Amino acid sequence: MTEKEKLFSKELKVINIGIEMFADDLEKQNVDVIHVNWRPPAGGDLDILKFLEKLEGS
Amino acid sequence: MTVTVIIRKDTYRDSVILMRLSNKVTELDGVLQAGVVMGTPTNKNFLNALNLLTEDARKASPNDLVIALDTQDEKSMAHALSEVDRLLTNRVSKDKNKIVPKTLDSALRNMRDANLVIISVPGVYAKREASKALRKGLNVFIFSSNVSLEDELELKQLALEKGLLVMGPDCGTAIINNIVLGFGNVVNQGNIGIVAAAGTGLQQVSTLIHNEGFGISQAIGIGGNDLSKTVGGIMMIEGIKRLEQDDETKVIVLISKPPNQEISEKVLKIARQSSKPVIVNFLGGDIENQGYTAAKTLEDAATTACALVQGKQVIKNIFTASREEILSIARSEWDRLVANQNFVRGLYTGGTLSYETLILITPLLGEIFSNSPLKPHLMLEDSTLSKNHTCVDMGAEEFVIGRPHPMIDYTLRNQRIIKEGNDPETAVILLDVVLGYGSHDNPAAELISPIQEVKAYAERNGRYLSVMASIVGTSLDHQEFDKQYKLLEDVGVIIMPSNAQAARLAALIATRGAIQDKLFEEVF
Numbered sequence: 152m153t154e155k156e157k158l159f160s161k162e163l164k165v166i167n168i169g170i171e172m173f174a175d176d177l178e179k180q181n182v183d184v185i186h187v188n189w190r191p192p193a194g195g196d197l198d199i200l201k202f203l204e205k206l207e208g209s
Numbered sequence: 210m211t212v213t214v215i216i217r218k219d220t221y222r223d224s225v226i227l228m229r230l231s232n233k234v235t236e237l238d239g240v241l242q243a244g245v246v247m248g249t250p251t252n253k254n255f256l257n258a259l260n261l262l263t264e265d266a267r268k269a270s271p272n273d274l275v276i277a278l279d280t281q282d283e284k285s286m287a288h289a290l291s292e293v294d295r296l297l298t299n300r301v302s303k304d305k306n307k308i309v310p311k312t313l314d315s316a317l318r319n320m321r322d323a324n325l326v327i328i329s330v331p332g333v334y335a336k337r338e339a340s341k342a343l344r345k346g347l348n349v350f351i352f353s354s355n356v357s358l359e360d361e362l363e364l365k366q367l368a369l370e371k372g373l374l375v376m377g378p379d380c381g382t383a384i385i386n387n388i389v390l391g392f393g394n395v396v397n398q399g400n401i402g403i404v405a406a407a408g409t410g411l412q413q414v415s416t417l418i419h420n421e422g423f424g425i426s427q428a429i430g431i432g433g434n435d436l437s438k439t440v441g442g443i444m445m446i447e448g449i450k451r452l453e454q455d456d457e458t459k460v461i462v463l464i465s466k467p468p469n470q471e472i473s474e475k476v477l478k479i480a481r482q483s484s485k486p487v488i489v490n491f492l493g494g495d496i497e498n499q500g501y502t503a504a505k506t507l508e509d510a511a512t513t514a515c516a517l518v519q520g521k522q523v524i525k526n527i528f529t530a531s532r533e534e535i536l537s538i539a540r541s542e543w544d545r546l547v548a549n550q551n552f553v554r555g556l557y558t559g560g561t562l563s564y565e566t567l568i569l570i571t572p573l574l575g576e577i578f579s580n581s582p583l584k585p586h587l588m589l590e591d592s593t594l595s596k597n598h599t600c601v602d603m604g605a606e607e608f609v610i611g612r613p614h615p616m617i618d619y620t621l622r623n624q625r626i627i628k629e630g631n632d633p634e635t636a637v638i639l640l641d642v643v644l645g646y647g648s649h650d651n652p653a654a655e656l657i658s659p660i661q662e663v664k665a666y667a668e669r670n671g672r673y674l675s676v677m678a679s680i681v682g683t684s685l686d687h688q689e690f691d692k693q694y695k696l697l698e699d700v701g702v703i704i705m706p707s708n709a710q711a712a713r714l715a716a717l718i719a720t721r722g723a724i725q726d727k728l729f730e731e732v733f
Contacts (some may be wrong), residue, residue, distance in 0.1 A: 158324055158348050158374065159427055159455050163388050166316045168338050169329030169352070170223045173391060176646045180388050185316045185323075188309045189330055189338075190221035195248075195271030197333060204337055 210241065211286045212279045214263045220274040221247065222297065223329070227274075228613040230296045234278070237292060239285025244277040244611065245293060249331065255611035271331070313341050327390060328377075329353055335378060336360040343367050343375070350390050351377030351432070358439040361432070365443040374451070375444055377432040381408025384415060384428035391430070392616065392647030395685035399424020401514045402458035404448035406435045406465040409559030410492070410507055412643060412681050414462060417511035417707060419683045420690075423518060426457040436468030442476045449479050449487070460518045461487045462510050466564055467494045477501065486517040492561070493568045493583070507565060508707035527713060529706050532729055536722065538703065539714060543721040545673030546636050553577075553719045554629040555600035555639040555712070556622055558615040559681065562641045563602040566712040573716040573724045574598050580605050595629060598719075600639075616648040619655035626656075630663025630674050636719040637675040638663070641708060642693060644682025651688060653696035660700045675718050676702045679711040 165184040167174040174186040193199035222230075227245050234243040242259045246252035248269025256262040261277035269275050276293055280286040310316040317323060326342040328335050332355030342349045343364065351364075356378035368375040376383050382393035384403075389395060394412055396419035405411035408430060415425050429451070431444040445463065452458045461483060468476065468491055480487040481500030488502045490510035497503060502523070504510035509525060516523045528535045553574065557563035560581065567583050577583070578599045580592040589596060592607050603615040603622050615622045622640075629635050642652050649655060660676055667674040678697055682690045694704055705711035713728060 159386060159451070159457075161324060161386075163325055163386055164320055164323045165325045165327060166313060166320060166323050166342075166347070167327045167329075168313065169327070170225045172223075172225050172647070173327050173329060173352070177388070177390075179646075182388055183320070185320050186307075186309060187313060187316050188221075188311050190219070190311070191247075191271045191331070191334060192337070194219075195273075200334070200337070207337070207341070 210279060210281065211283055212261065212263070213277075213286055213290070214261060214266050215276040215290075216248070216265050216269050217274040217276070219272050221272060222274060224331075225613065225617075228611075228618070230293065231611075232613070232618065233296060234289055234292055237285070237289055239281040240278065240289050241281060242277075242279040243289065244275070246275050246277075246611070247271055248273040248275050251610065258611075313338065313345070317345060323347060325350060325385070325390075327352065332356050332378070336364060339364050339375065339378075340367060343371055343373055346371060346373070348374045349376065350383060350430070351375065351380055352391050353377070354379040358434055358437055361434060362440050362443070365435075365440060369443060369447065374429065374447065376430045379434065380430040380432045382411055382428075383430040384425050386427070387425075389646050392643075392645060393428075394419070394645035394681070394683050395687075396683055397422075397424030397685075398426070400426055400457060400459040400518050401462060402426045402452035402455060402460070403428040403462045403464065404431060404445050404452065405429070405463075406431050406433055406445065406468070407492070407561040408433075409641075409643065409681065410464040410490070410561035410565075412559070412645065413507040413562065413708060414464060414490075414511045414514075416681050416683050417508055418515060419685075420706075421512065421515045423515045426455060426459075427452060433466065436465050436472045436476065438469040438472060442468065442472045445476050446479050449476075449483060453483055453485060459485060460514050461485055462514050463487065463489045463491075464507065464510065465491050465494075466561065467491055488513045488517070492565055506569065506707070506709040507561070508709045527729060527731055528710050535714065535717070536725065539717045539722060542637075542673075542675045542703070542718045546675070546718075546721070547672050549634055550636040550672060551719060552595075552634050553598050553600075553637045553639055553715045554595055554632075554635050555715070556625050556629065557600065557602050557641050558604055558622065559641050559643055560602045560604050562679075562681070562708045563600050565708055566600050566639065569709055569712045570598075570600075570716045573713070573728060574720065580607065593625075595632070601625070616643050616652075619649060619652065623655065623659040626659040627663055630659075631666055633670070633672065635674065637677055637715040639711060639715045640676070640678040640702075642678055642680045642682075642697070644680065644686040644688040644690065644693060648688070651693075653693040656702075657696060657700050660697075660702060664701055675715075677705065677711050677715045677718075678702050679705050679708045681708070
């Protein structure tokens with residue numbers, strides 16, 4: 152098991168992508184969290200998104 | 210009537226912020242309709258329904274913010290627009306010193322030891338973000354819904370390869386290291402581990418365990434589709450293995466709506482091999498006690514876990530109170546009903562709780578109509594119109610287009626309470642009140658006015674209306690369990706310790722006790 156896998160024995164360090172309320176709620180629980188100012192990739196164009204996904208192999 | 214639609218190019222805000230903002234603007238004097246949304250196809254349909262889809266709005270991209278307002282006059286419009294501006298600016302400038310990166314990569318540069326990514330972007334983008342996180346060696350919690358089963362499978366397979374967890378997609382809640390992710394309740398830390406493919410199911414079980422004086426080691430949400438044939442129960446199996454290895458976990462609880470049969474057998478085989486006691490609550494699933502303990506209800510799963518964690522024998526009760534006490538409460542309600550008040554109307558914010566009610570009261574009352582029914586012929590033709598006995602999941606898709614979930618925004622459910630209460634055939638209104646992170650800050654206060662209104666209306670019309678509820682929450686939740694209890698009790702709501710007990714009591718009242726023998730002799 153690598154360091155990152157040992158989720159249960161480590162302090163949570165969270166990156167939040169999307170709804171900001173979830174980051175706010177984690178802060179209330181004194182969790183270290185970074186909120187990402189996400190926006191739809193490729194200007195929201197789904198055809199370009201599919202192409203990007205292929206390129207990235209995701 | 211004045212309609213104004215403004216497009217802000219390349220301005221993204223998340224759906225929760227925008228829905229709250231739209232609600233605030235709608236409440237302003239002189240505002241007839243308001244939609245402040247991103248330009249996605251679903252949101253455009255929503256604007257169309259409000260007659261606010263202008264040509265400009267039609268052309269907006271998912272990256273463009275659409276501010277669409279319909280007001281009585283120009284003065285109201287000017288005021289509403291300035292309010293929109295003020296509310297949008299407030300959000301952005303909340304904390305100027307905080308680092309707000311634009312991508313996962315830049316976030317990681319600022320937090321090299323990150324170990325979890327929460328993803329709640331629109332479903333169509335969720336897989337890309339999740340796979341990026343997994344490739345970086347990060348566990349993920351995916352709140353986003355509308356991710357295909359094939360994509361879910363791919364993500365979960367990738368996670369297994371990397372030794373990581375994927376909680377979701379469509380995962381409402383989890384409790385990891387005593388931290389609540391998404392919607393969930395604050396509970397004691399303890400020795401009971403949960404793996405759940407049902408969000409409010411996890412909330413009901415974890416809160417009941419807390420309220421019995423025990424605690425949760427880890428509660429792993431896995432999303433409602435994990436036990437589908439396509440996904441194959443990958444994360445439930447992985448979750449069991451993780452809890453098996455976790456020293457803090459002494460007992461394991463598995464929760465799901467009925468899984469695919471083949472997958473259920475696969476998961477149960479792993480459960481049987483566990484060295485720790487395993488309790489299985491596959492709602493409505495017909496499973497035997499074979500190397501694990503089968504629980505019929507969410508409450509049954511919680512009380513069994515509490516007994517087993519102490520090494521005690523399991524005692525199963527239909528109600529916490531005695532038969533005599535229950536009959537006395539029920540009789541004092543049904544005595545006041547008039548002849549044609551025969552039906553139970555369940556109005557739920559929690560999908561799993563609504564489903565549990567269907568499972569429990571169908572054998573007692575017969576057919577229950579629903580927007581998520583046990584059998585196809587019991588599907589409501591229109592989710593907004595009840596028929597005979599009805600149980601509605603108000604968190605279902607048709608109720609949340611363009612508005613927040615009913616756990617956050619009580620408007621729709623309150624309107625429905627009035628509608629059901631004014632129906633002379635309604636005997637009992639059955640509710641869930643879910644507390645915790647993500648939920649409304651004072652849900653009982655929201656419910657008081659419609660409940661008082663329907664009870665008074667019934668009385669004016671020579672009837673009595675019974676209102677039953679269960680509260681999913683703990684004394685540690687910011688809404689405070691006791692405060693919520695008192696507010697509801699003061700307006701005549703009967704509050705039961707669990708959804709299962711509330712549902713059973715509702716059935717007992719609606720039938721004037723006719724089902725009591727069947728109910729009290731129910732075999733677990």
